[in-house]
Amino acid sequence: MATVADRWGDDARVEIWRDGEPAADASCVMLWVQRSQRARANPASNLAVELAKELDLPVIAVFAMTPGFPSATLRAYHFMAEGLATLPDDFAARGIGWQLEIGDPVERIPAAARKLGSAVVITDVNPLRIGREWRRDVADALDVPLVAVDGDVVVPSSLFPKEEYAARTIRPKIYRVLDEYLHRIPDPLPPVASSHREGPDPLAALDSFDLDRSVAPAPDRHGGSDIARDRMRTFVAERLATYHEDRSRADIEAGTGLSPYLHFGQIAPMEVALAVRDADVPQEARDSMFNELIVQRELSINNALRNPDYDRYEGLPDWARKTLAQHASDPRPEVYSYEEFDEARTDDDLWNAAMTQMIHEGFMPNRLRMYWGKQILRWTESPQDAWEIAVRLNDRYFIDGRDANSYANIAWCIGGRHDRPFGPERDIFGIVRPMGMGAMKRTFDVKRYIDQVRSRWG
Ligand SMILES: Cc1cc2nc3c(=O)[nH]c(=O)nc-3n(C[C@H](O)[C@H](O)[C@H](O)COP(=O)(O)OP(=O)(O)OC[C@H]3O[C@@H](n4cnc5c(N)ncnc54)[C@H](O)[C@@H]3O)c2cc1C
Structure with a gap:
C-alpha cells in the first residue's frame, strides 16, 4: 500500500x-x-x-x-x-x-x-x-x-518557507495564489458512520483541573462554532461595509470580534474570507478585512514558524534591539511595576480603561492594543522588562492570547517586528516607531471610550 x-x-x-x-x-x-x-x-x-x-x-x-x-x-x-x-x-x-x-x-x-x-x-x-x-x-x-x-490559514504556510520581513513582502506572494486557495471547504461524510462517543463533559472536567481561577470566564463572550458563525454573519451584514473607515475606533464595535474563535479554531479563516469576498460591500472594505484576516494574520503565523525566537525578546530584529540598547538608560517619564500594570493603576486614564476592559472582558479593540503595548515600553526600566510584562498580561487576560498574533504584535510594539526603522531618533524608543495619545485622539473619541468602560466596570 x-x-x-x-x-x-x-x-x-x-x-x-x-x-x-x-x-x-x-x-x-x-x-x-x-x-x-x-x-x-x-x-x-x-x-x-x-x-x-x-x-x-x-x-x-x-x-x-x-x-x-x-x-x-x-x-x-x-x-x-x-x-x-x-x-x-x-x-x-x-x-x-x-x-x-x-x-x-x-x-x-x-x-x-x-x-x-x-x-x-x-x-x-x-x-x-x-x-x-x-x-x-x-x-x-x-x-x-x-x-x-x-x-x-487561507494560503498554506509551506508556500512561505522563509521568514517574511513585513506585510509588504508577504502580501504580493499571498495575492499571487489567493484565487487558487480561496475555496469553500466541503464537509464530506465517511463511508461508515460511527456512533462512538466517549469521555467526560469538558466543562465539568475543568472542575478537577488545577488552574489559575483568578481570571474568570468573560461574561459576554462564549465559545463555539455556531456562535462564531452567527458573529461572522452579523458583522458582514452590519459592519463590514464601513470596516475600512472604522476598524481603528475603540468607541464603537467595528471589528468582527472573531479573534478568540480563530485562535481556538472554532471557525476557519476560509469561512470568514469567503463571506467577505461574496458580500456586497465597497472594495476598500473587502481589501481592508483581507489585509487583517489574511495578510497580517498569516504574517504572524510565518513569524511563529520561521523565527525560532518568535516568543522571546531575542527574536526581535537586530536593528531594533540595537537602538533599544542605546536608549536603555534614557530616563522614563514613569516606571510602573507588573502589579501596577496588572491592576490598571497607571496615571493614564485611557491605558487604565483599556487594561480594565482586558481584565474583565478578555478583549481589547484593535488600534488600542497598539497604544497599550507601546506605553509599556515607555513605562518600564528596560525593553526586556517591557517584553516580559506585555506577554504575561496579554496571555493571561486575552481569550485570544497565546497565539501567533500575540507574539508578532507585541514584537511590533516593542521591537519593530514587521515594521521599518522610524526616524527621527527619540528617547527610549530610538528608531522604533512610537505611538502616543495624539494618534488615539485622531482615531476615536477617547473620552467616550473611557466612559463606556467605566460605566461597565466602574
Ligand atoms: C499589543 C498587541 C497584542 C495583540 N495580541 C493579540 C492576541 O493575543 N491574539 C490575537 O489574535 N491578536 C492579537 N493582536 C492583534 C489584533 O489586535 C487582534 O487580532 C484584533 O484586535 C482582534 O479583534 P477582531 O477579531 O475584532 O479583529 P478584526 O479587525 O475583525 O480582524 C479580523 C481578524 O484579522 C486578524 N487580525 C486583525 N488585526 C491583526 C493584526 N494586527 N495582526 C494579526 N492578525 C490580525 C485577527 O485574526 C482578527 O480576528 C494584538 C495586537 C497588538 C497590537
Missing part, C-alpha cells in the same frame, strides 16, 4: 510527521483534533474521510484536554471547553465519532490511537512551539503514520 508521503507529500497543506503505510486490519481513521476545534470546514477531517473511504472505515475524532497549558487561565479553558462541548453532536451530524481524553496529548493520543486501532492519525497544523513539540513527540510514540493538515 502507498505510504502517506507517497499519497500526500506534494500537497502544500500537508505535513508528514511520521511516514509509513496505513496499518493493516485497522478499525478506524483517527482524527486528532488540536488546533482546528470544529467539525465543519475542517480540512484535517476531510483528509481523514478521504482515507476512510479508501479503507472503508469509520472516522473518530479525539481531543486531549491537558491541564497544564502554559499561561492559560480558567477564562481561556472555559471558552475552549464551551466549544468542545458542542463537538460530539457536530461531529455526529457528519457521522464522525468523538472521544475526549483528559491529560497530556503526548501520552493520551498514542494510547487512544492504539486502543481505537487507527490506520493513520490525522491532525491539524499548529505553528506554535508547544504544538510542534506535541506533534513531534506524538509521532515518536505512535506505531502508525502521523499527518497534519494546514486548515487554519
Whole structure:
C-alpha cells in the first residue's frame, strides 16, 4: 500500500510527521483534533474521510484536554471547553465519532490511537512551539503514520518557507495564489458512520483541573462554532461595509470580534474570507478585512514558524534591539511595576480603561492594543522588562492570547517586528516607531471610550 508521503507529500497543506503505510486490519481513521476545534470546514477531517473511504472505515475524532497549558487561565479553558462541548453532536451530524481524553496529548493520543486501532492519525497544523513539540513527540510514540493538515490559514504556510520581513513582502506572494486557495471547504461524510462517543463533559472536567481561577470566564463572550458563525454573519451584514473607515475606533464595535474563535479554531479563516469576498460591500472594505484576516494574520503565523525566537525578546530584529540598547538608560517619564500594570493603576486614564476592559472582558479593540503595548515600553526600566510584562498580561487576560498574533504584535510594539526603522531618533524608543495619545485622539473619541468602560466596570 502507498505510504502517506507517497499519497500526500506534494500537497502544500500537508505535513508528514511520521511516514509509513496505513496499518493493516485497522478499525478506524483517527482524527486528532488540536488546533482546528470544529467539525465543519475542517480540512484535517476531510483528509481523514478521504482515507476512510479508501479503507472503508469509520472516522473518530479525539481531543486531549491537558491541564497544564502554559499561561492559560480558567477564562481561556472555559471558552475552549464551551466549544468542545458542542463537538460530539457536530461531529455526529457528519457521522464522525468523538472521544475526549483528559491529560497530556503526548501520552493520551498514542494510547487512544492504539486502543481505537487507527490506520493513520490525522491532525491539524499548529505553528506554535508547544504544538510542534506535541506533534513531534506524538509521532515518536505512535506505531502508525502521523499527518497534519494546514486548515487554519487561507494560503498554506509551506508556500512561505522563509521568514517574511513585513506585510509588504508577504502580501504580493499571498495575492499571487489567493484565487487558487480561496475555496469553500466541503464537509464530506465517511463511508461508515460511527456512533462512538466517549469521555467526560469538558466543562465539568475543568472542575478537577488545577488552574489559575483568578481570571474568570468573560461574561459576554462564549465559545463555539455556531456562535462564531452567527458573529461572522452579523458583522458582514452590519459592519463590514464601513470596516475600512472604522476598524481603528475603540468607541464603537467595528471589528468582527472573531479573534478568540480563530485562535481556538472554532471557525476557519476560509469561512470568514469567503463571506467577505461574496458580500456586497465597497472594495476598500473587502481589501481592508483581507489585509487583517489574511495578510497580517498569516504574517504572524510565518513569524511563529520561521523565527525560532518568535516568543522571546531575542527574536526581535537586530536593528531594533540595537537602538533599544542605546536608549536603555534614557530616563522614563514613569516606571510602573507588573502589579501596577496588572491592576490598571497607571496615571493614564485611557491605558487604565483599556487594561480594565482586558481584565474583565478578555478583549481589547484593535488600534488600542497598539497604544497599550507601546506605553509599556515607555513605562518600564528596560525593553526586556517591557517584553516580559506585555506577554504575561496579554496571555493571561486575552481569550485570544497565546497565539501567533500575540507574539508578532507585541514584537511590533516593542521591537519593530514587521515594521521599518522610524526616524527621527527619540528617547527610549530610538528608531522604533512610537505611538502616543495624539494618534488615539485622531482615531476615536477617547473620552467616550473611557466612559463606556467605566460605566461597565466602574
Ligand atoms: C499589543 C498587541 C497584542 C495583540 N495580541 C493579540 C492576541 O493575543 N491574539 C490575537 O489574535 N491578536 C492579537 N493582536 C492583534 C489584533 O489586535 C487582534 O487580532 C484584533 O484586535 C482582534 O479583534 P477582531 O477579531 O475584532 O479583529 P478584526 O479587525 O475583525 O480582524 C479580523 C481578524 O484579522 C486578524 N487580525 C486583525 N488585526 C491583526 C493584526 N494586527 N495582526 C494579526 N492578525 C490580525 C485577527 O485574526 C482578527 O480576528 C494584538 C495586537 C497588538 C497590537
